[in-house]
Amino acid sequence: MKLLVFAHVPPPYHGQSYAMKLMLDNFGGDRRKSKFRKQPPNQFGIECYHVNARFSRTLEDIGEVRVGKILLILFYCLQAVWCRFRYGVDNLFYVPAPGKPVALYRDWLVMLVCRPFFKRIIFNWRAAGLAKWLETAVSIHTRSFTYRLMRDADLSIVLSNFNRHDAEKLTARRTVVVAGGIPDPCPQFETDILPHRRERIAGWKKILSGDPAMRDASDSDKTVNVLYVALVSRQKGAFDAVEGVALANENCPLRFRLIIIGGFASKAEATELQELIRRRGLQDAVEILGFVSNERKDQALRDADLFCFPTYYLAEGQPANLIEALAFGLPMVTTRWRSIPEMLPPDYPGLVDPKSPEQIAQALLRMVTSDVAATLRETFVRQFTFERHLAGMAEAIHSVETAGPTPSLQPAPRAC
Numbered sequence: 001m002k003l004l005v006f007a008h009v010p011p012p013y014h015g016q017s018y019a020m021k022l023m024l025d026n027f028g029g030d031r032r033k034s035k036f037r038k039q040p041p042n043q044f045g046i047e048c049y050h051v052n053a054r055f056s057r058t059l060e061d062i063g064e065v066r067v068g069k070i071l072l073i074l075f076y077c078l079q080a081v082w083c084r085f086r087y088g089v090d091n092l093f094y095v096p097a098p099g100k101p102v103a104l105y106r107d108w109l110v111m112l113v114c115r116p117f118f119k120r121i122i123f124n125w126r127a128a129g130l131a132k133w134l135e136t137a138v139s140i141h142t143r144s145f146t147y148r149l150m151r152d153a154d155l156s157i158v159l160s161n162f163n164r165h166d167a168e169k170l171t172a173r174r175t176v177v178v179a180g181g182i183p184d185p186c187p188q189f190e191t192d193i194l195p196h197r198r199e200r201i202a203g204w205k206k207i208l209s210g211d212p213a214m215r216d217a218s219d220s221d222k223t224v225n226v227l228y229v230a231l232v233s234r235q236k237g238a239f240d241a242v243e244g245v246a247l248a249n250e251n252c253p254l255r256f257r258l259i260i261i262g263g264f265a266s267k268a269e270a271t272e273l274q275e276l277i278r279r280r281g282l283q284d285a286v287e288i289l290g291f292v293s294n295e296r297k298d299q300a301l302r303d304a305d306l307f308c309f310p311t312y313y314l315a316e317g318q319p320a321n322l323i324e325a326l327a328f329g330l331p332m333v334t335t336r337w338r339s340i341p342e343m344l345p346p347d348y349p350g351l352v353d354p355k356s357p358e359q360i361a362q363a364l365l366r367m368v369t370s371d372v373a374a375t376l377r378e379t380f381v382r383q384f385t386f387e388r389h390l391a392g393m394a395e396a397i398h399s400v401e402t403a404g405p406t407p408s409l410q411p412a413p414r415a416c
Contacts, residue, residue, distance in 0.1 A: 001398060002047045002089040003027075004118070006080055006110065008054040014231065015320035016095060016126045019180065024048055026390050032083065044394040049083045051076050055106065073106055077113040084117045091400065092118040095126050096150065096166075098315030099133025104146065111149040120154040120400045123172065127315040128162065128338050131169035146170075154400045157393065159318035160339035176396040180318045181389025185298050185327050189377050193302060193329060197373045200305055205369050207253050219255070224368055226258045227304035227330070229297060229321045230311070232288070233265035237310035237335065238273060244308065244333070244360025246280050256364060258308070260288045261297055301325065306367055307332035311340075312354035318343065326380035329373035333363040343383075345375055 009021040029036035030050035041047070053076045055069050083089050092114060097103030115121060134143045147170065156167030156175045167175040186193060203221055206214045214221075226245060232238045238260060245258045264270040277286050292300070301307075307325040309332065316338045325332050326343070333350045334340055341351060350367045352359035 001045055001091065001401060002049065002087060003091050003093050003122075003397065004080055004083050004089040005048050005050045005093045006053055006076070006114070007050075007093070007095045007124075008052055009050075011054075015317075018320065019126065020095070022183075022386065023390070023393060024050055026386075027394075031087070044390070046394060046397060049087055049089050051079045051083065069102075069106075070109075073109050074113070077110055080114050081117050090119040091122060091397075092120070093122045093124065093397070095124050096130065098127035099129045099137065100315070101138075104130075104142075108145065108149055115149070122397060122400060123150075123153045123156045123167065123170075125156060125158045125163050125166050126317050128166060128317045129315050131166045133314075134169065155396065157396050160342045162339035162342060163317060174399070176392075176399070178392035178396055179383050179389065180320060180323055181384045181386040182320065182323050182327065183386045184380075185324065186302065189327075189329055194373055194377070197305075197329065197331075198371060201369055201371055204254060208369065222253065222255050224254050224256045224305045224364075225303060226256055226306045226308050226364065227261070227300055228258060228308050229261045229300070229324070230309060230319070231265050232260060232262045232273065233269055233313075234272075235311065235313040236265075237308075237312065238269075239276060240310045240355060240357050240360060241308045242273065242276055242280070242282065242286055243357035244310065244364060245285060246282055247357055247361035248364040249285060250361075252365065254368065256285065258282075258286045259300060259304070260286065261290070261292055261300060263291050301328045301330060304328075304330055306330070306364060307334075308360065308364070309334045310352060310354065310356070310360055311335055312337055316340070323380065323384045326376050326384060329377035329380075331367045331370055331372050331376065333360055333367055343379075345372075345379055348372075 005020070005024060007020040008017055009024065010017045024030060027044055027046045027048045028039060028042040029048070031037050031047050032049050055072055080092070094110065097107050134146060151170045153170065153172045156172035157178050158164055158167055158175060159178070159180055161177060164175055164177070203214070203217070204224070207217055207222060228238060228241050230236045230238070241258060245256045248256045277283060301324060307330045309319065309321060311319065312335060318339050322332065322334060322340065322343055331350060333352060335354045336351050337354055344351070349370060350363050352363050
């Protein structure tokens with residue numbers, strides 16, 4: 001099966017571009033490149049021809065209007081049409097935009113130019129919220145034109161049941177849920193990480209109970225390392241995480257220390273966050289590392305005691321950073337937002353409402369003594385391994401060429 005993948009890969013780096021790179025690499029690479037062209041078919045039987053539709057130079061540039069972007073769209077569309085005839089690719093794989101005007105106009109142009117040339121259209125919904133945005137925030141003409149160009153896709157692949165609404169709003173012929181996944185970053189979890197997490201919890205319980213044996217505990221023993229890994233912005237919850245840590249540190253024998261990894265969404269928000277830290281006197285409680293290597297990020301996930309990601313980003317899909325935290329069995333404080341509750345065990349105690357620093361502080365204090373690491377790791381193994389994700393994607397993609405029933409891609413049963 002030949003697949004034209006119209007999607008960008010890093011840089012800039014974020015969850016969607018990383019997911020597309022992983023998929024391409026594991027489906028055998030871009031067959032347009034000579035080093036992949038002569039390779040035998042991969043185990044999934046899918047040949048990818050990739051148009052690297054990179055419209056933004058940096059994270060700050062995403063969603064910005066530039067005349068050059070229009071020319072880029074046309075250039076990428078011409079590449080896609082050329083691939084259609086040069087390599088005989090019938091199937092167009094496309095990642096639709098969230099509810100943002102500039103991104104939607106990009107989708108319009110791509111569908112207007114490319115769709116007539118391809119036999120089958122596959123949408124992979126990585127962001128969420130387009131359907132509601134079309135219903136509530138745009139004119140009837142915008143909504144009608146979007147339906148005309150994007151309705152009746154042969155297949156829509158969504159990350160969660162919550163995200164079905166976007167596909168259903170555009171009347172996809174069939175919709176399949178395939179959860180995200182990442183390569184396992186810590187296969188030695190049981191021996192290397194779990195004992196350390198439980199030892200830390202036991203010590204904090206003694207400190208909080210006033211155990212006399214812990215009166216002379218070191219600063220390291222009293223410090224709870226809280227990690228935030230994401231685009232650093234207000235909507236992603238960075239400001240609320242800082243406020244939550246500040247509140248958690250009030251009248252508590254433990255010391256919560258927040259480490260922030262990621263690039264800023266804008267220079268203005270960078271200035272605002274740094275001013276918040278200064279105003280609240282949190283210079284010793286908050287450290288901003290910016291972009292780091294994957295090795296440094298993985299080490300931060302190993303060293304962290306809690307993960308804090310109180311997002312209310314409008315297009316949040318299934319955050320890859322939470323999947324990483326699950327893989328490390330890292331107890332997390334996050335929001336009841338979009339598909340996030342679906343990712344976690346039932347009645348998970350670390351969920352808070354969006355824009356609620358007080359609830360974040362209470363959840364940090366609650367989760368610091370919650371022994372949930374093994375349960376979170378089990379959730380990753382059962383639902384979010386990359387092997388499961390890739391097999392699910394391949395099965396769903398192949399389904400557009402068959403007349404069989406919708407693939408059954410449900411989570412694997414729990415191990416006894």
